[in-house]
Amino acid sequence: MSRLLKFNIFRYNPQDEASVPHMDEFVLEETDAMTLFIALNRIREEQDASLQFDFCCRAGICGACGMVINGRPGLACHTKTRDLPGEITLLPLPVFKLVGDLSVDTGTWFREMYNKTESWIHTNKVFDENALEERMDNDVAESIYELDRCIECGCCVSACGTARIREDFMGAVALNRIGRFLIDPRDQRTERDYYEIIGNDMGIFGCMGLLACEDVCPKHLPLQNQLGFLRRKMGITAIKTLFKG
Amino acid sequence: MSIDSGVLPGKSSRLDGLLDWMQMLSGAGLILFMWAHMLLVASVIVSPDWMNAIAHFFEATGMAQVGGPLIFLLFLTHFFLAARKLPFRLEGQKTIWSHAKMMRHGDTWLWIVQAVSAMIILLMGSIHMWVVLTDLPITAAKSAARIQGGFWFVFYMILLPLTELHVGIGFYRIGVKWGFITDDRRGMFKKRENFLTLAFIVIGFAALLRFMFLSIAQ
Ligand code: HEM
Ligand code: SF4
Ligand code: SF4
Ligand code: FES
Numbered sequence: 065m066s067r068l069l070k071f072n073i074f075r076y077n078p079q080d081e082a083s084v085p086h087m088d089e090f091v092l093e094e095t096d097a098m099t100l101f102i103a104l105n106r107i108r109e110e111q112d113a114s115l116q117f118d119f120c121c122r123a124g125i126c127g128a129c130g131m132v133i134n135g136r137p138g139l140a141c142h143t144k145t146r147d148l149p150g151e152i153t154l155l156p157l158p159v160f161k162l163v164g165d166l167s168v169d170t171g172t173w174f175r176e177m178y179n180k181t182e183s184w185i186h187t188n189k190v191f192d193e194n195a196l197e198e199r200m201d202n203d204v205a206e207s208i209y210e211l212d213r214c215i216e217c218g219c220c221v222s223a224c225g226t227a228r229i230r231e232d233f234m235g236a237v238a239l240n241r242i243g244r245f246l247i248d249p250r251d252q253r254t255e256r257d258y259y260e261i262i263g264n265d266m267g268i269f270g271c272m273g274l275l276a277c278e279d280v281c282p283k284h285l286p287l288q289n290q291l292g293f294l295r296r297k298m299g300i301t302a303i304k305t306l307f308k309g
Numbered sequence: 310m311s312i313d314s315g316v317l318p319g320k321s322s323r324l325d326g327l328l329d330w331m332q333m334l335s336g337a338g339l340i341l342f343m344w345a346h347m348l349l350v351a352s353v354i355v356s357p358d359w360m361n362a363i364a365h366f367f368e369a370t371g372m373a374q375v376g377g378p379l380i381f382l383l384f385l386t387h388f389f390l391a392a393r394k395l396p397f398r399l400e401g402q403k404t405i406w407s408h409a410k411m412m413r414h415g416d417t418w419l420w421i422v423q424a425v426s427a428m429i430i431l432l433m434g435s436i437h438m439w440v441v442l443t444d445l446p447i448t449a450a451k452s453a454a455r456i457q458g459g460f461w462f463v464f465y466m467i468l469l470p471l472t473e474l475h476v477g478i479g480f481y482r483i484g485v486k487w488g489f490i491t492d493d494r495r496g497m498f499k500k501r502e503n504f505l506t507l508a509f510i511v512i513g514f515a516a517l518l519r520f521m522f523l524s525i526a527q
Contacts, residue, residue: 135413228404299326
């Protein structure tokens with residue numbers, strides 16, 4: 065016999081003046097290989113058509129379905145109900161602007177993150193579309209790829225105690241982004257340039273090492289190692305600039 | 310959630326990097342001091358004469374008279390540096406508390422233990438240092454007399470575990486923040502650190518009991 069799952073879901077529609085934040089309860093029979101993606105869609109189809117939540121790829125690729133699942137930020141499409149207890153509480157990701165119910169606007173936040181980190185290759189080489197592509201060492205390419213796997217779901221930001229108490233904190237995802245360009249030989253920015261962006265308490269020195277980002281990242285990015293690497297790198301840059309003036 | 314974005318334009322600061330170094334180094338200095346401190350206090354378990362000899366060495370070389378106030382200064386420096394990271398407004402405290410309760414995440418709780426223990430250590434540690442350093446020389450008999458009064462026994466029973474917790478967590482934190490502990494060694498390091506913290510609390514407690522039952526006439 066399959067379980068009856070009890071869902072407690074956060075409800076609030078900021079567009080509607082009459083709406084007050086509250087929790088709604090839904091009961092659903094568990095099916096084989098059920099994910100939260102399936103469960104939420106069934107609730108919307110069978111019980112409450114007004115329930116708001118985001119999905120796109122339903123395969124852990126687009127990063128749209130981040131939410132707080134029984135206290136931990138995670139991807140709804142990646143979470144199987146059989147790994148959860150019979151009572152499941154779902155909240156929208158904190159830090160980001162609430163669109164309604166479980167849906168948040170991560171887009172605006174990430175857009176600003178790109179601007180802030182200048183998330184593109186900085187080079188003065190002129191692109192020649194007829195030339196052969198420049199070669200890159202396989203190890204380097206792989207380590208860049210490892211950091212590029214981030215799907216921008218925002219879970220690491222919502223899980224971060226520092227980001228919760230300091231709204232100007234850039235979060236592990238932005239720091240990881242800098243780390244990605246720092247090891248890319250095509251990017252001509254210097255350590256000093258990177259220091260300008262993350263060498264402060266909004267950046268790497270604000271991180272208090274709580275490692276919730278590392279523990280929740282659904283794509284298992286090596287955030288702990290990245291943060292440690294950047295702190296040492298930027299710490300050394302701070303000392304170097306002290307002597308160079 | 311009233312804002313559109315959490316990423317505001319930052320400013321580079323050479324100072325933030327240097328302050329972070331100093332926060333780490335002041336913490337590391339205090340850890341080393343606490344280990345040395347434990348050697349002095351725990352020596353009474355072996356024999357009060359040992360403790361007297363070590364204390365005498367510190368005084369004869371002037372280390373207690375000069376080093377004591379210097380440690381106090383380091384202690385205050387560390388407080389000012391680390392306190393930059395603490396939420397002193399109620400709103401921030403409420404946020405981090407509800408965040409920890411929501412997440413049920415060990416390392417987030419450890420940070421709260423560190424922040425709360427810090428405030429108590431600031432107060433009790435200052436009192437402790439004041440009392441000891443204004444009543445030099447340090448001898449096992451004087452310490453025993455204080456502790457047998459009862460008040461100081463209770464006082465140290467609170468200060469000891471809080472300090473050891475704070476030091477233990479701080480040691481782990483320096484390791485992960487600066488990347489000395491990588492992800493594959495994190496679990497192992499945490500286990501060892503917990504064991505070390507527990508061991509220090511037990512040794513400290515044994516020293517307190519030894520003081521409690523030391524005959525002062527000696
Ligand atoms: C005056 C009272 C104290 C206060 C208010 C205080 C406060 C704090 C706070 C809030 C942190 C966390 C900072 C962060 O995560 O960025 C911290 C870290 C630390 N504390 Fe303390 N502390 C005090 C005393 C001590 C003592 C007596 C020791 C050692 C004997 C110590 C050793 C450490 C260490 C090693 C760290 C980690 C440093 C780092 O993360 O950079 N603290 N302290
Ligand atoms: S680093 Fe991980 S948790 Fe953070 S946004 Fe990227 S994929 Fe999501
Ligand atoms: S390690 Fe740093 S970025 Fe990650 S959750 Fe902790 S404070 Fe936030
Ligand atoms: S729907 Fe795309 S990651 Fe979950």
